[in-house]
Amino acid sequence: MVCPETSSDEPLTPAGRLFLQPETDVVIHCIIRGKNPADMDAIKSAIKSSLMVQHPRFCSLLVRDKNGFEHWRKTPIDIDQHVIVVNNRLDKSGNFIDETQGSTTTEEDDEAAVNQYVADLSVSSPLSTDKPLWELHVLPAHKCAVFRIHHSLGDGISLMSMLMANCRRTDDAEALPKMVPDKKTVIKGEKGRDWFWLVGVLWWFLKIVVFTLLFSVEFVLRSLLVSDEKTAITGGDGVELWPRKLATAKFLLDDMKLVKRAVPDTTINDVLLGMVSSGFSRYLDHRTPNALHEGLRITGVAMVNIRPQPGLQDLSKLMKSNTKARWGNKFGVILIPVYYHKGSNDPLEYLKRAKATVDKKKHSLEAYFSYKIGDLVMSLLGPKVAL
Template sequence: MGGEKNTARETVGEEPLSPCSRLFNSPDFNCAIIVIMGCKVKGNPPAIIDGLKHTLVNHPRFSSILIQEMNNGKKGKPSWVRTEVRVEDHVIVPDIDPNIENPDQYLEDYISKLTTVPMDFSKPLWEIHLLCLKTSNAESIGLLKIHHSLGDGMSLMSLFLACTRKTSDPEALPTVSVQRKQFGPSSYNGFFNKIWWLFVGLWFILRLVFNTFVDVLMFALTICFLRDTETPLLAKPGTELVPKRFVHRIISFDDVKLVKNAMKLTVNDVLLGVTQAGLSRYLSRRYDQEATPKSKESMRKFRLRSAIMINLRPNTGIEALADMMAKKSKCRWGNLFGYILLPFSVGLETDPLEYVRRAKVTVDRKKHSLEAVFSMAFFKLILKVLGLKASVVLVRKVIHNTTLTFSNVVGPKEEITFHGHPLSYIAPSVFGHPHALTVHFQSYEKKVIISVTADPTVIPDPHKMCDDFVESLKLIKSSVLERGLYEMEV
């Protein structure tokens, strides 16, 4: 899978790793991102290789190797060093029997094995696997594997999209929705109006301070001893070393928007509600199978949380990244993130809409908290004062004491092409962290792709969990339609 080792280095381009990248480069927290690309046409490796030569390898991180200089027999700080990149060494095309009996299962097994193969640190830490394999949703498959030290998930997803173009217009970049935040009215004219918004502003500040204090306290308790309830979803020691299973389902984005508009929510609210409903269904079935009715009855009392990584760096637009790769210019890049602990409400509800209502309450509260900023500052302080090992131990304790990783990324509004390959779906996920379950939602065109990454020793039936998410959305949508809450989107 490797190739010729690169020896030509530009020492002038040496750049130290950011604190967050050093964390991901630790042997005890060795994370990587996988992006599954379902293509609508048969794979064309030469076209992919030629396209990568003009895009991805022009990014400094994707044309740098990670080195760690020795200083008096001791390891120094790691840094990025620019190198010559031979794209062919990063593109893997396995030989696959065209008459394979179960291509979907083959793909799942292939990705699972891929999670056990370490990255080759003698070359830039990325690779792409091109599988000439027709599955139920694609004519061929591309697998992009990237070490997490190269960047945070949002930045890497933006970079991937900057390498694509609209299928309808080969020269145009994809269109991605940007949520604009606005606080307060457009006009403050009038004395009483100003007084009113002064009180609103003071209430906002008090609420922000209180929520942040509570969240930081809970974060500290989680580091010390506060662990989630023991459920069939909680990871076992060493779960990060177990080969993961990657499965996904595709649902209608229009169905998500229908619920969003009817209940005056955000897409995040709806997807979190669907996740809570799906996990409730899954846990209920597991407890029935394990004949533990008391656990099923007490699900509402469970402490079940997600450690969510929040990108704190303003996201670089795909236009800036595309210009950077075309002109080899510079733009903002790097890992800069904090963690928030997002509680999940589980338990069987007679009203499916209750899951979404509770999700909105949770999300609205987290929006009025600086938990992510404080957690980032805390870990940077620990890294500076006590060193990398102490920082890794604390991050691992936060993840070990929570249940799952949850994320949602906005994708292109229209069909896109990756170097001559129109994509039917995009399914990114992450592995290498000590969670047994990762749930990721990715919007694309009029679809939302639900990706579940699971430790099979803890969650032996991830396909059923995906089906629970799909069924939960159907039930929530049906409840909206039955009550006549649906409103046409404008």
């Protein structure tokens, strides 16, 4: 939508402009499952009175001035334009089921149907710029809803913080969901051994300097010059338009904790990365046996929240313009290498390698470096060069 700029328009941030480019047009999909059938009147009433529609990003149109620069412009919200109801039941292929002929579905069938519905949305249904860039698709027959939000409106931390601020506890309808408090590590020196403490601090600082320098140089080289070898999971030209399949895998948290305890000082994230590494190796062994060399690298990326406060944020603080914990896209990127190991039968080896990698990343400022570089390139050269 091309419109003359007005004094009340707010320009997009560099990250917001990046997410609106055709090559990186990113829409976040959040699936919400419920126990009871959806009450549409109650849902619409809750949205109208929620903090979400009071937030400037959720009640603003995306407009472009005559020079092509994007701005946010306040507009009245029509809830009926944003809440889309799909009354028919879907099958595993995303097609409507004729329920007059009778059919029996299981929870797994419902899950597969919703997954396919979201997979189809992600390719065939971009968000319209004729209204603020969010939608809520309600599927009453499957007792779920799909929240669609354009990434230019905010990152995962911002959006999850807003979602949690609109939820209440089942045991107390007036209370916000309780979050697990962050663990704080306090370094203390022992009496008579302060020099040990000083050596530890110096060693910690040296590791930050070395790993930051190492990973920052690697980030630049892999962004500009170095690429991974092609494998069965490498996408081709136009991969963003290929048909998609969304699959859901469930893992018991108790099982993951059991694996976590098998290797000292590991985290759940280490276990997840180990599972991904093991899964890739097994998949590539199955698809292209004897075709890949040992130690082949597959580079993934992980988004890291770089706000001063880790974890979910206080929404009232996020919505203030004069706070460091601001709303929007405030994250950096770190490169996560995953290595192919032929015929490895010990899953814990993948966990140990994942832990070693993540431990080094935690001692670097790579995420801050990538954020600053991306912000600088976007501000000075624009999204075309940044891509």
